[in-house]
Amino acid sequence: AQSVTQPDIHITVSEGASLELRCNYSYGATPYLFWYVQSPGQGLQLLLKYFSGDTLVQGIKGFEAEFKRSQSSFNLRKPSVHWSDAAEYFCAVGARGSARQLTFGSGTQLTVLP
Amino acid sequence: DAGVIQSPRHEVTEMGQEVTLRCKPISGHDYLFWYRQTMMRGLELLIYFNNNVPIDDSGMPEDRFSAKMPNASFSTLKIQPSEPRDSAVYFCASSFRRGAVSGNTIYFGEGSWLTVV
Numbered sequence: 001a002q003s004v005t006q007p008d009i010h011i012t013v014s015e016g017a018s019l020e021l022r023c024n025y026s027y028g029a030t031p032y033l034f035w036y037v038q039s040p041g042q043g044l045q046l047l048l049k050y051f052s053g054d055t056l057v058q059g060i061k062g063f064e065a066e067f068k069r070s071q072s073s074f075n076l077r078k079p080s081v082h083w084s085d086a087a088e089y090f091c092a093v094g095a096r097g098s099a100r101q102l103t104f105g106s107g108t109q110l111t112v113l114p
Numbered sequence: 115d116a117g118v119i120q121s122p123r124h125e126v127t128e129m130g131q132e133v134t135l136r137c138k139p140i141s142g143h144d145y146l147f148w149y150r151q152t153m154m155r156g157l158e159l160l161i162y163f164n165n166n167v168p169i170d171d172s173g174m175p176e177d178r179f180s181a182k183m184p185n186a187s188f189s190t191l192k193i194q195p196s197e198p199r200d201s202a203v204y205f206c207a208s209s210f211r212r213g214a215v216s217g218n219t220i221y222f223g224e225g226s227w228l229t230v231v
Contacts (some may be wrong), residue, residue: 016202034219043118043224090157101147101209102220104157 002027002095006105014113021076021108023065023091032094034073034102034108035065039087047089050074061085086112116140118223120206126229132194135226137206138187146192147207147220148181157205163189196230203227 003026013019025031026097032051036044048059055067065076091105119138126141127133139146147162161171166183174181178197193200203225209218 035221044207044222046219046221049219071187084140101145101159 002031002093002103004030004091004093004103004105006075006089006091006108006114007008008108008112009106010109012111012113013082015078019063019076019078019081019085019110021089021091021110022077023073023074025062025093026072029095030069033065033067034092034094035059035076036090036092036104037061038090038107044090046091047076051069081110081112083112083114086110116137118206118208118221120204120223120226122226123224124227124229126134126231127196127203129197129230130195132228133196133200133228133230135204135228136155137189137191137208137223139208140210140221143208143221144186145209145220146183146189147205147209148189149205149207149222151203151205151225152201155202160191160204164175193228196228198230201229 005024007022032105034049035047037047038044047063048057048065050057057065063078065074067074088107088109090107092102094106121136144165148160151155151157152162160173161181162169163183179193181191205225206221207220207222208218211218
């Protein structure tokens with residue numbers, strides 16, 4: 001069965017600084033990978049996803065993520081963080097043939113300092 | 115475009131009462147999911163439907179929980195009787211063409227925030 005690990009529970013960055021949120025997955029083949037963001041009191045919004053092709057994917061709000069098969073990683077990056085990016089970020093994996101659909105990581109809470 | 119619509123957004127109920135959460139998926143989507151989010155367990159898949167038929171309900175915690183999808187545009191998640199440990203955010207989500215196992219996006223509603231006292 002697939003699994004997802006987000007090793008950082010909480011990250012704090014200053015506004016304007018760069019950001020990288022880590023995500024590692026476990027799956028025997030190439031998975032489908034997703035990043036979702038959850039603002040306080042809101043549902044989950046898709047930031048970006050990878051399912052084939054170019055391993056560097058662009059998403060909304062200036063985010064990007066890179067799929068690295070050799071490291072089983074799909075880290076999320078943003079070159080300059082805005083205060084409105086403060087939220088919780090979830091990495092998720094979808095696996096071909098899986099009856100369970102999406103498996104989510106435990107989330108990373110991002111705090112942005114002025 | 116209307117997204118996944120859930121109601122109620124917030125509910126506070128007393129232990130032992132019946133709770134019914136409602137969901138309208140995105141029109142044309144053939145997969146519907148119910149997730150639960152808690153601090154302790156994160157996001158858990160409770161059950162999902164394909165073309166109104168339950169496919170996998172192994173995540174439903176116990177018999178107090180039941181879910182139905184009488185038609186393509188409506189689903190309910192019912193808890194009877196409710197208990198304080200059921201307090202959580204319940205998300206409904208929908209997708210088209212097999213969802214995440216085919217690389218398709220699963221779209222989430224804004225959640226129903228349930229508190230059982």
